[in-house]
Amino acid sequence: MKLHIKNMVCNRCKMVVKAELEKLGFNPISVELGEVCLVDNISVDDKQKIAEKLNHFGFELLEDRKTQIAEQVKTSIINLVHYTKEPLKINLSAYLSEQLKIEYPQLSSVFSEVENQTIEKYFIAQKIEKAKEMLTYDELTLSQIAYQLNYSSVAHLSAQFKKVTGLTPSTYKIEANGKRKTLDEV
Incomplete structure (x- = not known):
């Protein structure tokens, strides 16, 4: 069972x-x-x-099938972003469809209904949380973090980081170090 x-x-x-x-x-x-x-x-x-x-x-x-699917999407994204060692050079919709054996339009519809946000927004939130972790550890440059998280440029990562957190990565590193969320809160 x-x-x-x-x-x-x-x-x-x-x-x-x-x-x-x-x-x-x-x-x-x-x-x-x-x-x-x-x-x-x-x-x-x-x-x-x-x-x-x-x-x-x-x-x-x-118990509910839709809630189970939404949770499986979240778990797959968390695994991908936080536990994969390779850079995130994947097609998210293909990855999720393959992982869950459900067509992406259905996954997207169910996820949006259950979570009140899109899969893409959830994926971005997880990537930003991973960027926060990497910034906190101070082992990689911003350029290396952008590459690891499959951003086209440091500028793209910085813009998305600021949109989600309200801070630039550099400001976050100086002012908000340690103010991260647990993965289930993202």
Whole structure:
């Protein structure tokens, strides 16, 4: 049985969910961002116990198919932006369609309906959050960050950064260092 879980955004989230399921007596086959596979189907009561336990940690079981799809889109984007080592030189619509096995127009429509924003805006927000992280670590130049995040130029990154945050990357680095959002807040 598959459970879809909202707000799983990192490896620590996976460890917490796995540990809590094991404490409740369930041994998951796999625990991935946003998704857990259990050996057997579970009762409504067991599902409620799992939901209550996970809610204490800020997670939420997703029952509705549209909400599940929107969460899978978010998880795929988070994986792409935050956990891929290669530069982001991909076609987002093709990537998402391939990952979720759903045509992009349907993904886009469902995501916009559930999240009240476009996939593109969410993708940009995640890229800007990644840029903030890279600026905070101060290991790469702005030019290298622009390349890693697949911006056509430093000017394009700077303009988008300012539009989202209200600050230029340089100003952010000086004034707002450390004022980042958690991935589930983006």
